[in-house]
Amino acid sequence: MRLFFLVLISLFFAGSVVASTTQAQAKVGENRLIRVDFAQSLDTLPVFEFTQIEFHLTDPDGAPIVGAAVNVSGGMRQHGHGLPTSPKVAEIADGTYRINGLKFSMTGLWELSLDVQAQQLRDTVVVEFGIGLCVSQ
Numbered sequence: 278m279r280l281f282f283l284v285l286i287s288l289f290f291a292g293s294v295v296a297s298t299t300q301a302q303a304k305v306g307e308n309r310l311i312r313v314d315f316a317q318s319l320d321t322l323p324v325f326e327f328t329q330i331e332f333h334l335t336d337p338d339g340a341p342i343v344g345a346a347v348n349v350s351g352g353m354r355q356h357g358h359g360l361p362t363s364p365k366v367a368e369i370a371d372g373t374y375r376i377n378g379l380k381f382s383m384t385g386l387w388e389l390s391l392d393v394q395a396q397q398l399r400d401t402v403v404v405e406f407g408i409g410l411c412v413s414q
């Protein structure tokens with residue numbers, strides 16, 4: 278019975294992941310001051326091993342945001358737990374950043390929150406994505 282329930286949940290998320298994937302590639306901040314373009318598809322990230330994510334940060338005019346301090350947090354909302362590690366963000370080129378030390382401890386629906394601070398600008402981008410879910414597309 279419990280397994281059946283899990284399968285049902287997986288099927289439900291498998292459907293919604295396809296729709297959310299395209300949104301996860303580029304996302305505008307809650308204050309509409311920043312735009313985050315991810316260099317890779319987030320739902321193909323590995324489980325159980327260290328990984329990294331690169332993204333490009335731009336302002337509403339499309340200009341790269343240089344020298345931002347980015348704080349990463351996240352977890353699994355449904356499970357009520359956070360990230361198993363404390364990832365850090367480094368700028369690797371003008372406006373291009375890399376999240377290091379990232380690890381996902383299980384398959385399922387994860388959420389990452391990027392809190393961006395640059396000069397007077399402050400904005401947050403939250404992305405949700407499924408990892409290790411069977412997506413047939």
Ligand SMILES: [Cu+2]
Nearest residue numbers: 353356358383
């Ligand atoms: Cu979990």
